[in-house]
Amino acid sequence: MNAIILSVGDELVLGQTVDTNSAWISQQLAAIGCDIIGHRTVGDDQALIEIAIAEAASLADVIIVSGGIGPTEDDLTRQAIAAVNEVELVVDEKWLAEIEGFFRKLGRRMPETNRIQAMIPAGAQLLWNTCGTAAGVMAMIKSIDVEGEDDNEELVATEVPLFATPGVPKEMKAMFTRDVLPWLKQRTGGAVILSRILHTFGQGESAVAEKLGELMTRGRNPSVGTTVSGGIVSLRLNARYPSLEEATAKLEETAARCHAELGDLIYGQDDVPLATVVARLLLQDPSHPTVATAESCTGGLVARMLTDIPGSSAYFKYGWVTYANQAKTDLLGVPAQTLIDHGAVSEATVLAMAKGARDRAGATYALSLSGIAGPDGGTPEKPVGTVWIALAHTDGVTARRFILTGDREMIRDRAAKMALTMLRFRLLGKELPF
Amino acid sequence: MNAIILSVGDELVLGQTVDTNSAWISQQLAAIGCDIIGHRTVGDDQALIEIAIAEAASLADVIIVSGGIGPTEDDLTRQAIAAVNEVELVVDEKWLAEIEGFFRKLGRRMPETNRIQAMIPAGAQLLWNTCGTAAGVMAMIKSIDVEGEDDNEELVATEVPLFATPGVPKEMKAMFTRDVLPWLKQRTGGAVILSRILHTFGQGESAVAEKLGELMTRGRNPSVGTTVSGGIVSLRLNARYPSLEEATAKLEETAARCHAELGDLIYGQDDVPLATVVARLLLQDPSHPTVATAESCTGGLVARMLTDIPGSSAYFKYGWVTYANQAKTDLLGVPAQTLIDHGAVSEATVLAMAKGARDRAGATYALSLSGIAGPDGGTPEKPVGTVWIALAHTDGVTARRFILTGDREMIRDRAAKMALTMLRFRLLGKELPF
Numbered sequence: 001m002n003a004i005i006l007s008v009g010d011e012l013v014l015g016q017t018v019d020t021n022s023a024w025i026s027q028q029l030a031a032i033g034c035d036i037i038g039h040r041t042v043g044d045d046q047a048l049i050e051i052a053i054a055e056a057a058s059l060a061d062v063i064i065v066s067g068g069i070g071p072t073e074d075d076l077t078r079q080a081i082a083a084v085n086e087v088e089l090v091v092d093e094k095w096l097a098e099i100e101g102f103f104r105k106l107g108r109r110m111p112e113t114n115r116i117q118a119m120i121p122a123g124a125q126l127l128w129n130t131c132g133t134a135a136g137v138m139a140m141i142k143s144i145d146v147e148g149e150d151d152n153e154e155l156v157a158t159e160v161p162l163f164a165t166p167g168v169p170k171e172m173k174a175m176f177t178r179d180v181l182p183w184l185k186q187r188t189g190g191a192v193i194l195s196r197i198l199h200t201f202g203q204g205e206s207a208v209a210e211k212l213g214e215l216m217t218r219g220r221n222p223s224v225g226t227t228v229s230g231g232i233v234s235l236r237l238n239a240r241y242p243s244l245e246e247a248t249a250k251l252e253e254t255a256a257r258c259h260a261e262l263g264d265l266i267y268g269q270d271d272v273p274l275a276t277v278v279a280r281l282l283l284q285d286p287s288h289p290t291v292a293t294a295e296s297c298t299g300g301l302v303a304r305m306l307t308d309i310p311g312s313s314a315y316f317k318y319g320w321v322t323y324a325n326q327a328k329t330d331l332l333g334v335p336a337q338t339l340i341d342h343g344a345v346s347e348a349t350v351l352a353m354a355k356g357a358r359d360r361a362g363a364t365y366a367l368s369l370s371g372i373a374g375p376d377g378g379t380p381e382k383p384v385g386t387v388w389i390a391l392a393h394t395d396g397v398t399a400r401r402f403i404l405t406g407d408r409e410m411i412r413d414r415a416a417k418m419a420l421t422m423l424r425f426r427l428l429g430k431e432l433p434f
Numbered sequence: 435m436n437a438i439i440l441s442v443g444d445e446l447v448l449g450q451t452v453d454t455n456s457a458w459i460s461q462q463l464a465a466i467g468c469d470i471i472g473h474r475t476v477g478d479d480q481a482l483i484e485i486a487i488a489e490a491a492s493l494a495d496v497i498i499v500s501g502g503i504g505p506t507e508d509d510l511t512r513q514a515i516a517a518v519n520e521v522e523l524v525v526d527e528k529w530l531a532e533i534e535g536f537f538r539k540l541g542r543r544m545p546e547t548n549r550i551q552a553m554i555p556a557g558a559q560l561l562w563n564t565c566g567t568a569a570g571v572m573a574m575i576k577s578i579d580v581e582g583e584d585d586n587e588e589l590v591a592t593e594v595p596l597f598a599t600p601g602v603p604k605e606m607k608a609m610f611t612r613d614v615l616p617w618l619k620q621r622t623g624g625a626v627i628l629s630r631i632l633h634t635f636g637q638g639e640s641a642v643a644e645k646l647g648e649l650m651t652r653g654r655n656p657s658v659g660t661t662v663s664g665g666i667v668s669l670r671l672n673a674r675y676p677s678l679e680e681a682t683a684k685l686e687e688t689a690a691r692c693h694a695e696l697g698d699l700i701y702g703q704d705d706v707p708l709a710t711v712v713a714r715l716l717l718q719d720p721s722h723p724t725v726a727t728a729e730s731c732t733g734g735l736v737a738r739m740l741t742d743i744p745g746s747s748a749y750f751k752y753g754w755v756t757y758a759n760q761a762k763t764d765l766l767g768v769p770a771q772t773l774i775d776h777g778a779v780s781e782a783t784v785l786a787m788a789k790g791a792r793d794r795a796g797a798t799y800a801l802s803l804s805g806i807a808g809p810d811g812g813t814p815e816k817p818v819g820t821v822w823i824a825l826a827h828t829d830g831v832t833a834r835r836f837i838l839t840g841d842r843e844m845i846r847d848r849a850a851k852m853a854l855t856m857l858r859f860r861l862l863g864k865e866l867p868f
Binding site for chain 2: 007012013014015016017018019020022023024025026027028029030036037038039040041042043048052193195197205207209210216217218223225226227228229236293295298299300301302303304306307308310311313316317318319320321322323324326360361373375376403405406407408409410412
């Protein structure tokens with residue numbers, strides 16, 4: 001079974017509202033093994049809604065519409081469904097009584113405009129709305145299918161189920177879960193798509209893809225694809241199988257192969273951010289390690305990431321933002337001569353910053369960063385994006401230089417993530433793999 | 435002129451990523467008076483991308499595509515464009531050299547897979563990418579148009595411009611703004627939609643709406659609507675008029691009325707963040723004031739915001755993240771007895787933190803914050819969301835308590851913005867208006 005998801009609303013096509021309904025509906029459909037051909041969004045224009053419904057009916061096995069069933073003049077989804085099927089709108093007396101009762105309870109008279117919400121295309125079914133006045137519609141859209149091949153092609157009249165739900169996410173989700181999903185589940189015959197997202201940080205998308213090799217072959221099942229966001233290269237695994245057992249087993253097998261190819265470059269999966277992974281390593285360590293931060297170019301970003309997590313006070317106590325050279329000397333004891341001889345963005349400076357922070361905080365680890373986030377301040381020897389990061393630990397202090405790309409915000413973000421990554425590999429007892 | 439926006443990616447049709455690109459592109463198009471017929475989303479399937487492009491070409495005057503131009507096998511937008519136009523992909527030697535140079539600068543060899551990113555359909559134009567390796571494509575899609583009416587219908591070969599940009603929002607936005615928008619602007623002519631967004635922080639949406647009164651009447655032109663994001667209540671003004679002059683004049687008039695109703699509650703407009711507004715006030719002050727930060731619950735977030743801006747080293751020198759009580763005493767000189775008597779989240783503690791930070795940094799201003807970001811740690815007297823913020827200045831130090839709502843991340847974010855707002859009003863020489 002495959003579906004097309006249609007969203008209706010001027011606010012969507014004008015970009016004033018981001019369409020989150022389609023993504024949510026897709027997730028629900030994928031989870032029961034229903035393929036999604038695509039999403040479409042049209043404005044509050046009856047002719048365009050009609051075209052979209054008719055086209056969807058010619059392509060898909062089922063159509064899910066959200067939006068356009070409110071009480072106002074620009075809500076035209078029910079009219080469009082009726083027009084496509086060439087039928088009239090008829091009043092559903094039961095729902096009309098329900099809406100009238102709803103307004104009575106508020107001590108108000110039902111505005112005449114709300115009457116339209118009790119009307120559905122003749123022959124359609126009304127879907128109850130448990131959290132609003134906009135009832136949904138389930139209609140069989142008449143369409144013409146081509147059956148057979150080549151010379152044996154035949155045009156066959158067919159009917160494609162369409163579910164129209166409210167655009168308000170809360171109402172749509174309640175209706176979809178209660179009425180649409182069970183209907184679809186009975187008809188998908190148990191096929192399942194299971195998904196997992198594995199996250200890496202530190203290497204580019206193409207380098208990750210190269211390591212994955214044939215795992216990324218198109219058409220493979222489970223499929224493996226990559227996406228990048230905020231410097232994080234993520235692997236998206238999707239397993240499509242007739243049964244949950246098979247999908248689970250195959251997904252695990254492919255995930256294990258990804259882990260084998262990429263090792264600890266994979267820091268976590270699904271919704272868990274890098275900072276949380278590092279926090280867990282710190283919290284689970286029986287020696288109760290603590291971390292201090294001494295930041296220049298990142299201006300507090302590493303500290304913020306390390307304290308994003310509830311319970312972070314167990315490992316994070318002290319942080320410094322030493323933006324000025326004077327602050328590096330005053331607060332962390334970086335020798336003024338080091339700054340003069342090597343500059344603020346140098347191995348010597350970050351080593352002294354990390355040592356100073358670790359000593360003063362009495363912490364197990366200290367991370368220090370100094371770099372040129374730009375857009376100004378770069379030189380041929382130290383271009384914008386140059387960031388020195390040091391990690392002071394129980395055996396001394398190590399520093400690494402990175403050349404990071406992007407604008408100021410991206411460089412700061414990636415530098416902070418790189419610092420967390422250095423700490424993560426230290427906590428794993430391993431060398432950085434790049 | 436009208437447009438269809440096409441998004442490409444399995445992660446979109448599977449609902450793993452919400453498509454924010456289409457909404458952003460729509461906003462840009464609407465602002466220059468370009469109508470949007472609709473949005474379409476298809477997965478990483480070359481045949482479906484081809485169908486979507488061909489259909490869009492038959493309906494729209496321009497097609498904007500985002501996604502599917504990365505270096506991996508599941509990136510198929512450029513191949514689909516070439517197939518629709520029945521041409522080959524050819525190497526753009528200039529961009530190939532650019533990508534190779536990019537990898538050389540990082541001290542790495544370009545993976546062979548990246549070569550595809552320097553290929554464009556024959557006859558197309560390459561769009562430079564200033565923040566990534568995926569160059570864009572501008573191609574004229576061959577299509578057949580029906581001209582004339584009824585018996586005089588005639589099929590006419592036509593060409594519809596298509597712009598293919600990366601799916602990564604940052605890269606897409608940079609490319610769209612630099613290459614696509616100016617091209618479109620030259621060709622829209624005529625009716626104009628001018629927009630402006632005014633931002634407020636510190637009061638709720640309904641309080642802001644109440645002050646705006648009849649300005650928010652539906653159907654008004656220019657229209658005024660409100661949206662909320664990250665605690666910021668924004669006013670969206672849209673003026674639709676036949677000429678740029680008229681739209682500009684009417685928009686200015688409505689904006690002036692909004693300013694009259696809300697005063698300094700409006701901190702800025704369009705894409706300028708609160709931190710930038712505060713930074714500008716600091717940078718423009720002829721006395722060259724400096725700011726220090728002493729943060730507990732926000733863990734470095736205020737420092738990060740104050741250093742988001744290039745040139746921030748002029749006013750930001752010293753910051754402390756004193757998450758532990760010991761750190762508050764050691765680094766800022768908060769008396770241990772104050773912490774015992776009043777607790778870390780108290781007026782006395784933030785006053786001492788701000789004074790300590792200001793003295794130690796030799797700064798003009800110091801902001802301090804201590805609060806309960808949750809989810810744990812709340813009590814009936816100090817519920818989760820309780821945040822004390824102090825501002826030390828030339829005339830002393832003042833503190834305020836706020837009860838902020840939301841989850842941990844929201845409370846931290848709002849607390850930081852509230853601290854910036856306190857500083858902003860001090861720099862304006864005014865009292866907080868709430």
